[in-house]
Amino acid sequence: xxxxxxxxxxxxxxDETTTRANIRRMANKASxxxxxxxxxxxxxQSLEIGGWFREEGVTQITVSSLDMAEYFGHNGWDDITxxxxxNPRQIAGLDRLAGRIRLGILVESLETIDLLESGLSNRLEVxxxxxxxAGRTGLAWDQPEFAWQVAQRVRHSQRLNLRxxxxxxxxxYSSSNPAEAxxxxxxxxxxxxxxxxxxEARGAGPLQVSVGDTPGCSASSDFSQLxxxxxxNFVFFDAQQLKIGxxxxxxxxxxxxxxxxxxHPERGEAIVYGGAIHLSKDTLEWQGDRIxxxxxxxxxxGWAAPLxxxxxxxxxxxxxxxxxxxxxxxxxxxxxxxCLIPAHSCLTAQAMGRYLSLDGHxxxxxxx
Amino acid sequence: xxxxxxxxxxxxxxDETTTRANIRRMANKASxxxxxxxxxxxxxQSLEIGGWFREEGVTQITVSSLDMAEYFGHNGWDDITxxxxxNPRQIAGLDRLAGRIRLGILVESLETIDLLESGLSNRLEVxxxxxxxAGRTGLAWDQPEFAWQVAQRVRHSQRLNLRxxxxxxxxxYSSSNPAEAxxxxxxxxxxxxxxxxxxEARGAGPLQVSVGDTPGCSASSDFSQLxxxxxxNFVFFDAQQLKIGxxxxxxxxxxxxxxxxxxHPERGEAIVYGGAIHLSKDTLEWQGDRIxxxxxxxxxxGWAAPLxxxxxxxxxxxxxxxxxxxxxxxxxxxxxxxCLIPAHSCLTAQAMGRYLSLDGHxxxxxxx
Numbered sequence: 015x016x017x018x019x020x021x022x023x024x025x026x027x028x029d030e031t032t033t034r035a036n037i038r039r040m041a042n043k044a045s046x047x048x049x050x051x052x053x054x055x056x057x058x059q060s061l062e063i064g065g066w067f068r069e070e071g072v073t074q075i076t077v078s079s080l081d082m083a084e085y086f087g088h089n090g091w092d093d094i095t096x097x098x099x100x101n102p103r104q105i106a107g108l109d110r111l112a113g114r115i116r117l118g119i120l121v122e123s124l125e126t127i128d129l130l131e132s133g134l135s136n137r138l139e140v141x142x143x144x145x146x147x148a149g150r151t152g153l154a155w156d157q158p159e160f161a162w163q164v165a166q167r168v169r170h171s172q173r174l175n176l177r178x179x180x181x182x183x184x185x186x187y188s189s190s191n192p193a194e195a196x197x198x199x200x201x202x203x204x205x206x207x208x209x210x211x212x213x214e215a216r217g218a219g220p221l222q223v224s225v226g227d228t229p230g231c232s233a234s235s236d237f238s239q240l241x242x243x244x245x246x247n248f249v250f251f252d253a254q255q256l257k258i259g260x261x262x263x264x265x266x267x268x269x270x271x272x273x274x275x276x277x278h279p280e281r282g283e284a285i286v287y288g289g290a291i292h293l294s295k296d297t298l299e300w301q302g303d304r305i306x307x308x309x310x311x312x313x314x315x316g317w318a319a320p321l322x323x324x325x326x327x328x329x330x331x332x333x334x335x336x337x338x339x340x341x342x343x344x345x346x347x348x349x350x351x352x353c354l355i356p357a358h359s360c361l362t363a364q365a366m367g368r369y370l371s372l373d374g375h376x377x378x379x380x381x382x
Numbered sequence: 383x384x385x386x387x388x389x390x391x392x393x394x395x396x397d398e399t400t401t402r403a404n405i406r407r408m409a410n411k412a413s414x415x416x417x418x419x420x421x422x423x424x425x426x427q428s429l430e431i432g433g434w435f436r437e438e439g440v441t442q443i444t445v446s447s448l449d450m451a452e453y454f455g456h457n458g459w460d461d462i463t464x465x466x467x468x469n470p471r472q473i474a475g476l477d478r479l480a481g482r483i484r485l486g487i488l489v490e491s492l493e494t495i496d497l498l499e500s501g502l503s504n505r506l507e508v509x510x511x512x513x514x515x516a517g518r519t520g521l522a523w524d525q526p527e528f529a530w531q532v533a534q535r536v537r538h539s540q541r542l543n544l545r546x547x548x549x550x551x552x553x554x555y556s557s558s559n560p561a562e563a564x565x566x567x568x569x570x571x572x573x574x575x576x577x578x579x580x581x582e583a584r585g586a587g588p589l590q591v592s593v594g595d596t597p598g599c600s601a602s603s604d605f606s607q608l609x610x611x612x613x614x615n616f617v618f619f620d621a622q623q624l625k626i627g628x629x630x631x632x633x634x635x636x637x638x639x640x641x642x643x644x645x646h647p648e649r650g651e652a653i654v655y656g657g658a659i660h661l662s663k664d665t666l667e668w669q670g671d672r673i674x675x676x677x678x679x680x681x682x683x684g685w686a687a688p689l690x691x692x693x694x695x696x697x698x699x700x701x702x703x704x705x706x707x708x709x710x711x712x713x714x715x716x717x718x719x720x721c722l723i724p725a726h727s728c729l730t731a732q733a734m735g736r737y738l739s740l741d742g743h744x745x746x747x748x749x750x
Contacts, residue, residue: 022471023448056699078700079655080391098700099643101655102717103390122644125716150701151644151653184698275467276490276519285519287469291732295663330552331424331728332446332466333518348493349470360699364659365733381749 017374018271018312018351024288025271026362027353028369028377029316032267033249034066040231040248041070047237052076052095054226054246057360060369060379061089063249076226076244080104080111085380087115094118097180097226097244099143099151100126105133112136120180122153127167127174134173141180141224142168144209146202148184155181155205158212165218178222178241179206179213183230192233192259199230207239232260252359253308254298268369269310269317269353270362272334279343286352289332293354294361300325308355309336316372317353326354385742386639386680386719392656393639394730395721396737396745397684400635401617402434408599408616409438415605420444420463422594422614425728428737428747429457431617444594444612448472448479453748455483462486465548465594465612467511467519468494473501480504488548490521495535495542502541509548509592510536512577514570516552523549523573526580533586546590546609547581549574551598560601560627567598575607600628620727621676622666636737637678637685637721638730640702647711654720657700661722662729668693676723677704684740685721694722 017027037053044051053067056078064075064086074093077083083096084107095118100108108130111117118139121127130138142164145152153161168176183202189195203225210221225231226244232255237243250268251261272288297304305325310317321342328335336352346352356362363369369377385395405421412419421435424446432443432454442461445451451464452475463486468476476498479485486507489495498506510532513520521529536544551570557563571593578589593599594612600623605611618636619629640656665672673693678685689710696703704720714720724730731737737745 022475023469098655099653101391101641101643103641107390123716126643129717149649150696150698150703151646273469273471275469275494278519281517285467287466290662290664290729294658295729296658328518330518331732335518348491349497361658361663364699 017370017372020374021271021273021351021370023273024292024366026366026369027269027271027316028371029267030371030373032265033063036249036251036265036267037067037070040245041072044237044243049237049240050074050242052224052242052244053249054078054097054244055086056082057246057249058363058379060377061086062377064091076246080107082380083111083117087111087117092116095139095141095244096120097182100130102126102129105130108138109134109136112138118177121164121168122151124164124167127164127171131171131173137173137175139177140168140174141177144179144181144206146181146183146205148182150182150184152181155209158209161209162213162216162218165213169218176219176221178224179210180224180226181206182226184227186227186229187254187258189229189258195229195233195258195260199225199227199234200236202230203239228255229258229260247360250359250363253300253355253357256355257298257300263319266355268359268363269355270307270366271312271351271353274346274348274350274352276348277343277346279340282337282340282343283327284336284338284343284346286334286336287332288334288354290329291331292362292365293326293329293334293356294358294365295329296356296358296361298357303327305357306334307357309338310353310355312351312353320355385738385740388742389639389641389719389738391641392660392734394734394737395637395639395684396739397635398739398741400633401431404617404619404633404635405435405438408613409440412605412611417605417608418442418610420592420610420612421617422446422465422612423454424450425614425617426731426747428745429454430745432459444614448475450748451479451485455479455485460484463507463509463612464488465550468498470494470497473498476506477502477504480506486545489532489536490519492532492535495532495539499539499541505541505543507545508536508542509545512547512549512574514549514551514573516550518550518552520549523577526577529577530581530584530586533581537586544587544589546592547574547578548592548594550594552595554595554597555622555626557597557626563597563601563626563628567593567595567602568604570598571607596623597626597628615728618727618731621668621723621725624723625666625668631687634723636727636731637723638675638734639680639719639721642714642716642718642720644716645711645714647708650705650708650711651695652704652706652711652714654702654704655700656702656722658697659699660730660733661694661697661702661724662726662733663697664724664726664729666725671695673725674702675725677706678721678723680719680721688723
């Protein structure tokens with residue numbers, strides 16, 4: 015039985031060759047630039063895929079939750095940054111894990127540092143979380159006085175080891191081309207380095223700088239003034255990264271295979287079994303429309319190029335509504351499979367919980 | 383230790399008293415109107431909560447996937463409608479389950495009927511899936527000629543037992559008040575009944591009519607011309623249903639408790655641990671903004687009324703960005719909990735995978 019014959023319901027296909035090539039390319043880029051490569055494992059959340067990173071020499075990783083830190087920390091990874099502003103309610107769990115591995119966390123407030131200081135018995139590596147303009151969270155890059163207070167509080171702690179400044183230039187996701195993503199990356203890097211110099215001048219000691227977004231790390235060729243990069247999504251890429259120009263279509267490594275259950279040629283649409291609980295409801299702006307993903311026909315090795323003018327235009331819990339051109343609709347039958355390239359592969363992977371490799375084996379990931 | 387002290391990460395709280403009252407109210411409403419009550423279990427997906435329905439006399443249920451039909455079908459539920467246009471790739475699974483329980487499915491094409499007919503060895507109950515104006519999928523209510531062809535094909539089948547016409551008036555979700563939801567419900571009901579009379583006049587035999595949306599079933603007091611209702615979301619309700627007026631705030635039965643990890647009073651925002659993978663990325667229009675949910679302080683029995691002017695305004699994988707009024711921000715500290723009322727509770731429940739009852743016990747649900 016071939017791969018596609020075995021698929022009866024929404025299934026997340028993974029192209030191992032492409033995934034490994036994506037890993038190798040970013041590892042080589044970091045290595046050539048002489049910066050540490052600490053990839054974010056929140057995208058794939060899989061021990062098996064983690065092993066592919068290890069084959070490229072990766073020994074330090076980033077995760078986004080304590081659960082994920084424990085999952086990898088209990089399975090051979092002993093240098094993990096939990097790139098999330100420390101949650102005061104999980105100090106006991108952080109402390110336990112810090113007794114086993116080298117664990118880093120983010121801080122951005124004096125209150126959290128005090129809570130950590132009084133709750134920890136083991137040492138934690140600490141990064142100041144810097145908002146370099148993305149506007150999600152972190153210490154403002156242009157308020158060195160407060161950053162200095164926070165740095166001092168960490169430096170005077172018995173349990174916290176100040177590593178440096180960490181930022182996520184999430185605003186790069188709004189880029190419409192690689193040059194723009196590279197500009198976001200460069201601006202963000204300059205800002206964090208300005209703050210680094212300011213803090214070092216005040217005596218904060220040598221501080222490292224860690225940055226992390228896939229659009230920036232893909233588009234930029236200048237990793238100077240950086241100590242570490244932490245991209246995650248690049249392992250699979252997705253429609254959003256394709257739009258930004260972080261990747262070529264051939265570098266996208268996952269697609270959601272969905273059975274076609276109804277055709278509506280009179281309105282140029284078809285219905286697949288595959289909805290919000292499979293693809294997630296993240297969207298991207300694509301050729302003037304807001305869509306949930308691109309639509310590709312299956313092909314011998316995975317999936318072919320996206321159907322022109324096609325898109326996932328509406329999603330309910332289990333249904334996906336696809337817009338398709340008349341000639342494509344005319345060639346489809348109920349029971350056929352279509353492969354959807356997600357807007358955001360991290361959320362699709364999380365929703366699906368495992369991958370089917372194109373060679374037919376299941377790749378497991380962490381389950382909450 | 384009280385309930386809130388035990389919560390260290392995003393946790394879906396469930397108020398059992400409210401949930402049971404929601405179930406009882408809809409069961410009584412169906413019973414008074416003398417229509418069958420076949421609630422949709424896709425919202426809660428839990429055997430334990432299913433037991434609460436059984437205590438109200440429910441024996442027939444609706445689900446949205448074969449996996450869910452198997453989960454409930456193997457655990458005591460023997461009359462299940464899989465309210466999804468039959469997926470030709472799962473005919474073998476449908477057939478196996480139909481050998482054990484009374485299983486209903488939806489059809490809307492001749493091709494699917496032919497595939498079912500050649501693939502089944504057991505009998506299936508069949509509903510014609512009717513699009514009464516919602517525009518998702520189904521046979522158009524105003525094209526009786528084609529619906530008649532499909533009905534005839536089912537009637538001539540050896541394995542398919544034609545039950546009637548089924549619709550989901552999903553357009554009721556766009557209502558801005560209960561009267562509008564009731565109008566959508568009424569229009570949809572009239573349309574399906576028009577088609578029923580047309581098909582019965584041609585000799586399709588007595589056909590039942592089954593309808594299913596929570597806004598309509600909550601807002602309408604006229605269940606005449608109906609044989610069955612299939613609402614699902616009413617078991618928990620959510621911010622969207624509150625907005626439509628399907629429920630009062632006190633009838634909302636689930637909320638996502640999230641630890642606060644950062645405060646940004648200078649821009650009127652705070653950050654919680656709780657993001658797209660917990661709440662889902664469904665949104666609603668609320669007082670002129672598009673938000674992912676409402677923000678409530680925890681209270682002795684669950685959560686208090688939403689903070690005025692507050693909302694979940696942005697979500698990334700694990701972060702939620704809350705907009706909060708200055709006086710609320712001034713009262714909050716990192717490590718506090720906030721309870722988020724989701725835009726769409728079905729998707730939040732699916733994302734979270736289990737519930738913490740306010741009495742402190744875990745309520746498990748199906749895991750894919």
